[in-house]
Amino acid sequence: MRESEADGGMVTAPLDPETRARFEALALPHLPDVYRLAVRLKGRAQDAEDLVQETYVKALRAFPSLRQPDRVRPWLFQILSRLVLDQQRAEPREVATGDLEELDRFSLYDLIWDEDPLPYSDNLHGDFLAQFTDEEVRAALTALPETYRVPLVLVYVEELSYKELAEILGCPLGTVMSRLHRGRKILERELWECAKRRGLVRSWNR
Amino acid sequence: MTPITCDQAVQQFFAYLDRALAGETLENLEAHLEACLSCCDRLAFSRRLDDFIKSRLPDRPVPPSLEARVRLALGRPETGA
Numbered sequence: 639m640r641e642s643e644a645d646g647g648m649v650t651a652p653l654d655p656e657t658r659a660r661f662e663a664l665a666l667p668h669l670p671d672v673y674r675l676a677v678r679l680k681g682r683a684q685d686a687e688d689l690v691q692e693t694y695v696k697a698l699r700a701f702p703s704l705r706q707p708d709r710v711r712p713w714l715f716q717i718l719s720r721l722v723l724d725q726q727r728a729e730p731r732e733v734a735t736g737d738l739e740e741l742d743r744f745s746l747y748d749l750i751w752d753e754d755p756l757p758y759s760d761n762l763h764g765d766f767l768a769q770f771t772d773e774e775v776r777a778a779l780t781a782l783p784e785t786y787r788v789p790l791v792l793v794y795v796e797e798l799s800y801k802e803l804a805e806i807l808g809c810p811l812g813t814v815m816s817r818l819h820r821g822r823k824i825l826e827r828e829l830w831e832c833a834k835r836r837g838l839v840r841s842w843n844r
Numbered sequence: 845m846t847p848i849t850c851d852q853a854v855q856q857f858f859a860y861l862d863r864a865l866a867g868e869t870l871e872n873l874e875a876h877l878e879a880c881l882s883c884c885d886r887l888a889f890s891r892r893l894d895d896f897i898k899s900r901l902p903d904r905p906v907p908p909s910l911e912a913r914v915r916l917a918l919g920r921p922e923t924g925a
Contacts, residue, residue: 658918669914670906678901687910694914742855747889763889767896775900793862794898800864819858822890825897 653698661701664710665694672714678791679722681780693718715796716806719788723807726784742819746826755839769838770829778828786821789814848872853883857890 653661672693676686697717704713750766759765779787789807792798798806803814833839845868853876859865860873877884 662915662918666911666914669911673906673910674903677904681902683904683907686904687907687913690910691914691917695917698918745854745886746893747886764892767893772900775897776902779897779901791901794894794901800859800862815859815864818862819855822858822893826893 653702657702658698661698664707665697665701665714668711668714669694671711672718675715675718675791675795678795679718679784679788681776689718689721692721696721712798712802712806715792719792719806720808722784722788738820741823741827744823744827746830749830749839753839755833766833766838767829769836770832774832775829778825778832781828782821782824786817786824789817790821790825793818845875846872848876850876850880850883853877853880854886857887860887861891861894 673686673690676689680686680689693714697714747763750763756762756765789803792803792806800811800814804811807814853873856865856873865873877887
């Protein structure tokens with residue numbers, strides 16, 4: 639037997655070769671999309687690659703119980719998303735959401751309007767956003783706890799419906815809605831804090 | 845149709861941008877937006893902010909070695925790679 643017949647000599651797969659081949663034929667074409675989502679959730683390439691590998695290994699184990707093989711793509715996204723959320727549960731971060739009612743009402747739009755940091759601009763809100771570097775925006779996104787970042791990235795990248803998100807995250811529609819609202823509000827607040835740190839706005843009044 | 849306040853409208857903006865509103869809720873919001881310039885401006889900013897974040901999400905090309913790495917891991921799922 640040639641070594642290449644069994645993936646470089648590895649013959650320890652617990653599933654029969656036919657099932658594994660079927661899994662690979664169905665799941666591997668989605669590898670670029672799965673990697674893309676992983677990069678957007680994790681940022682660093684190494685973390686994203688580890689996450690993709692873990693997703694596929696877990697998916698292979700669960701493959702025999704997959705009832706709708708035509709839904710393999712959202713199923714892979716679900717496995718990946720839950721891995722990210724589980725990692726957060728394993729290493730909980732300080733969730734700096736503060737008072738949630740206050741957060742829900744936070745308005746970057748109003749603050750920019752009140753502060754008027756660019757008095758000569760005729761496109762105040764657009765010019766305000768244009769001052770941030772890509773790195774600063776990514777740092778604001780990374781500051782989002784995974785509970786908020788996962789649904790937000792899924793909506794941004796995959797344009798999933800709230801119903802699909804509820805299935806992926808295993809939570810009710812109302813929870814999906816409030817996480818997407820609060821996630822965006824935390825992002826607005828992070829950008830405002832970043833603007834204060836950079837001296838783009840006065841910082842004594844908020 | 846039931847009139848809604850600016851506060852109520854603002855709380856629904858993200859669901860509106862995500863195309864998650866329907867029926868009477870959607871009609872009420874759209875009716876409010878037709879009459880309220882301030883909310884239209886706020887909504888436009890929320891949409892712009894969404895597009896701004898989306899366009900700056902991290903992105904990287906798929907590493908050429910990734911598929912081989914995953915295939916190898918699938919060959920021995922109990923131990924990982």
